[in-house]
Amino acid sequence: MKRMKKLYLMIGLPLVCLCLLLAGCAKTGTDSGTTIKSSVPRVSKVSARKQIRNNGGLWYFAKDLKYKSNSGIEAFTFTKNGKVTAYNVKKYYASYAAAKKAKGLSSFGKGTYKLTTNKQKQTVLTLKMKLSGIPATYSFKLKKGLAKKYKGLTFHGFNAARTVDSDTVNGILVQAKK
Secondary structure: OHHHHHHHHHHHHHHHHHHHHHHHHHHHHHHHHHHHHHOOOOOOOOOHHHHHHOOOOEEEEEOOOOOOOOOOEEEEEEOOOOEEEEEEEOOOOOOHHHHHHOOOOEEEEEEEEEEEEOOOOOEEEEEEEEEOOEEEEEEEEEEEEEEEEEOOEEEEEEEEEEEEOOEEEEEEEEEEEO
C-alpha cells in the first residue's frame, strides 16, 4: 500500500506540474498574440481624394520605407485650393511642423495638382511644377492602400507608380502619424 502511494506521488506530482506549466504557457502565448494583432495599423477607408485634399501634412514618396537615398526623400504638401510644394528631406518626420522646427525641409519646387480617375478606376494625382525653374510634370497612379509602422511612426498611404518624363518608378506615397 505504501509502495502504491509513493508510486502515485512520483508519477502524479510531476504530471500535475507539467500540466500547470503548459496551461500557463498557452495562456501567455495567446495574450501576447492579441497584443501584437491590435498594434498592427489599419488601412484607411477614406478615399484618396479626401486624404490628400483635406490634409496639410507631408506626403513622402520613396521606393520603400526602408529605402536609403543619398539625395534624400521627396516630400510634398498639398493645399485644398490645388497648390503643391515639393521638398527634399533627410528623414521621415511625424508632421510638417516637426520637419519645419527641425529645419529639415529643403524646398525644390512649387506648382499645382489635380486629382482624376483613370479607366481602371485608379486615382491619378498629376503635379505640374517648376523644379528649380524647370517645368516638370509628375503623375502618381495611386494603387491599393497601405499602413505600416517604421521607426516609431505609423505610415498611411498608397502603393503608387510615379511617372516623370516617361520614366515610371514603383514606390509608396505615404503620410506619417505618431
